[in-house]
Amino acid sequence: MAHTAAAFKVDYFQFLKPDGKLVEDQQVPALARDFDRLTELYKLMVLTRTFDKKAVALQRTGKLGTYASCLGHEAAHVAIGAAMKEEDCFAPMYREYGAQFYRGVKMSEVLLYWGGDERGSNFSGPKHDFAWCVPIATQCLHAAGAALAYKLKKEDRVAVTVVGDGGSSKGDFLEAINAGSAWKLPLVLVIVNNQWAISVPRKKQNTAATLAQKGIAGGLPSIQVDGNDLIACLWAMDKAVNAARAGKGAFVLEMLTYRLSDHTTADDARRYRPSDEVDEAWDNEPLKRLKAYLIDQGAWSDDKEEELLGECKQWVQQAADEYLDMIENDPQPVTAMFDYMFAELPADLIEQRTYAQDYAEDGGHH
């Protein structure tokens, strides 16, 4: 006899609408009334956007290499950082600066990395956090491994990783879901679904109604939230991180947002993406609605906004100056490419290091 062997649903959460009003048809988390917290996070979102604009400008003027913009992802990214404790482990992809800033990574360090200097990855954030991960979705398994390490060591820590809608098509992501399920890992897998994997739209990744349901296939609780709603993102992250920390296992969270920028500065999205879609996405972007909400609640004002923008510009300029000063006046020597290959350099590398150094001193690299 036929019966339903399994059934599932994916819940979607949005608390703050694009017009800056709270939804009316459901209970809103207490977080929505914590204006100190929301204001603090709003400021970081504004700083992140200011930084992003500066980084793109530095690239356009030849002062930075290829850079991956985070424009439009600020609520998702800041919420991810804000839900974590310092001892937790973050395994980012390569554009989650908002999360990393919250965790203490300096803006100048992000610039160093994209500016072609490895010292950026020896950052000021937690020493156990992974650096930027370019091979798509591989970071999911590093986070799963970190989560298993914490579980084996009986440490009260959670690993959080981010993958894109494109990355959710990769085996690494699916294998991490499977691992999270098999070992009940303290692991949070966040899909920041920005609708575009470079030029390939979400609908071409697969025909599933949500990406979150991939987690359900692996046996994990999985939900979808409005990734432009800071309140929903942070509420969901808190829920996932707390569950993981309480030993309830791994969690999949899909945050629906939109990549308002090109994929990176080396990309031109106008070649493949209709401009009306982008215009529409701007109506839903995360900063505007939070600002409207905070002003409406009397927790923010245009004056404060103006003051904040001025401060952000100043901080970002300082970070840019620090970065430019470092690469110009304190560049890594040629030997730096050898010095971190192994804890102790093998004989053949010592020989190559000496050779490279001799050439560098001689101007032989020119």
Next chain:
Amino acid sequence: MAEITLIEGVTMALARAMEEDPSVVMFGEDVGVNGGVFRATAGLHDKFGDDRVIDTPLAEVMIAGMSVGMASQGIRPVAEAQFCGFTMPMIDHIMCHAGRLRNRTRGRMSCPMVLRFPSGGGIHAPEHHSESPEALFAHMPGVRVVIPSSPSRAYGLMLAAIRDPDPVIFMEPKRIYRWQKEEVADDGEELPMDVCYTLRDGNDITLVTWGSMVKETMQAADQLEEQGLSVEVIDVATVSPLDMDTIIESVERTGRCVIIQEAPKHCGVASEIAAGLADAGIWHLHAPVKRVCGYDVVMPLYRNEMKYMPSVRRIVDAAKEILEVS
């Protein structure tokens, strides 16, 4: 002191490492209750339990990727790939992360993991169970590639690999897993990586090899010695980084060298050694350097596998060819 085989040397080292360091865990398919398909982890699950000898879901990418993650957070995983052919999906994590974590972060993070797997042909196994991919791994910056060829070196080099602060690819020559027995003390003494081991001293010719080919090479050396020749045999043991000094020092005395490898010839470790001899050893050579290798073909299924591999006769013939050059 017990007489043990090469695979028992592996097992003894794994047990020793687990006893001395609680952060060492076994991680792979069927490594737990089953003790591994070759019994390399036999008895470890009984002794150390589920949290230290971890059966994984059947997912090689996951084994490699999670090993990187664990290694970066204070666990020392000894990951097992069940067979050499199944390491191919793992290469992404070894190449892109294990070998780079320390360098990427300017030393902030490191990746003290071992990826161990049975390698090479000669046991009548199915497709994808008989390859010798050491050159693939040897080309990756930031990882060591170690291949033991005796019970004592399996024990000593495995201990060194697990204790090392950087990633080590540990390839176990499965054809000689149970070839020879040797007395090995379970004394926790490691043997140095990054150096060649001279198995036999001689003055007329140097035979350089590693892994299972040590068997045929030693037999070829016996035949050549019966004909009155003095043969030096070197087991490279660590194919990356390569200890060229020991090989060149030998060739300075013998002036002649044959390199024997089971892997395909093209761009193999034998070629790297030959290039090293063409550079720093050229003035000591009395004859061309010969490579006796597997052919540049897909590893044949088992009915033909021994015809693929360097034979004693092929090694002896190559040696004689260059011994005739005056």
